[in-house]
Amino acid sequence: MITSESGPRRLYLMQVATMIVGPLTLPVPCYLIQTRDGKNILIDSGFPLNFQPLPNTPGLQRIEHGKGVIEQLAMIGVRPSDIDILICTHYDDDHAGNHGAFSNARFVVQRLHHEVASAGHPRFALTRSQWDQPVSRYQFVDGDTQLLPGLDLIETSGHVPGHQAVLVHLPQTGPVLLAIDAVAVQTHFAADRSVGPMDADGAGAIASTRKLLDLAERMHPSLIIFGHDGPQWSALKQLPDFFD
């Protein structure tokens, strides 16, 4: 039980786009946490506006853009300038759009990830105009970090270097693990999982999956949300509804 005055109070889920990959339709989610002391913490921010993929992206046929993150936040009365913190799980194009719109936000990212991207890794070049913000606006974290009471960042490299998942402790629901792309679909949540074409380091992806399996064993999350799991996503309540 979290008794802190500053801990998470609500978790909103929003789908901002759909990726068509072969026979699969994959949701592109963002998350908003509201804290007891009135802070708005966004986790990821969807595609950049009107983004279209490069033709050689493995398996991806097309992107259907839905209501964007700013439009969806407006549905619950949250303006871009109301976002206090933007947790950047990683800078892939389906996670790192619209950074410039969040004028008051502190960007929280794994230092390793930001360094790899800043050094010119081609995978993150497409979104550079989004995430390449003044360094003073960043809070760089190194490994597993408690961002505030009831909100933990879990370093899960493998999909990309310095990927981070998020563990949120809600007052009623209990612990919710947002696996993000450390485990994109439920069938990958196994110690002997296969790796996907977008996992930069297969052994790392498996190690991070085992780390999250171990965490789940210890923390018994009420809910584990996978990064792009269509069937799971369609059964979850979404903004304006919320988990509390």
Ligand SMILES: [Zn+2]
């Ligand atoms: Zn993704």
